[in-house]
Amino acid sequence: MQLNGITFSAEEIEEIELLKELCEGMTVDGIEVVCFKVLSDLLNNRVKFEDFPQEVLHITQLQVNDYVHFWSEVDWFDSRLAESVAIKFSRVLGN
Secondary structure, eight states: OEETTEEOOHHHHHHHHHHHHHHTTOEETTEEOOHHHHHHHHHTTSSOGGGSOHHHHHHHHHHHHHHHHHHHTOTTOOOHHHHHHHHHHHHHTTO
16 A cells, blocks of 8 residues: 555555554553554545644654654564554655
């Protein structure tokens, strides 16, 4: 699937969907974890990119980056797919 010209692989989309389910209803420091739901909505065309407020897109990027940072420190966890998603989403946002 593509989002603003950036292609996400089937594996990356599957990872996003799995993480969306795992993070449903989760909060960190009182803030809901929405990043994987937002990515899922965008990639599945449930919500258009331009319909998301910039603040939500920014929060999504921060949460994805925090997720990658946390799990990249864990030796037994393979965070390559999440890292790839984070890089691609950053490119989608033009960063």
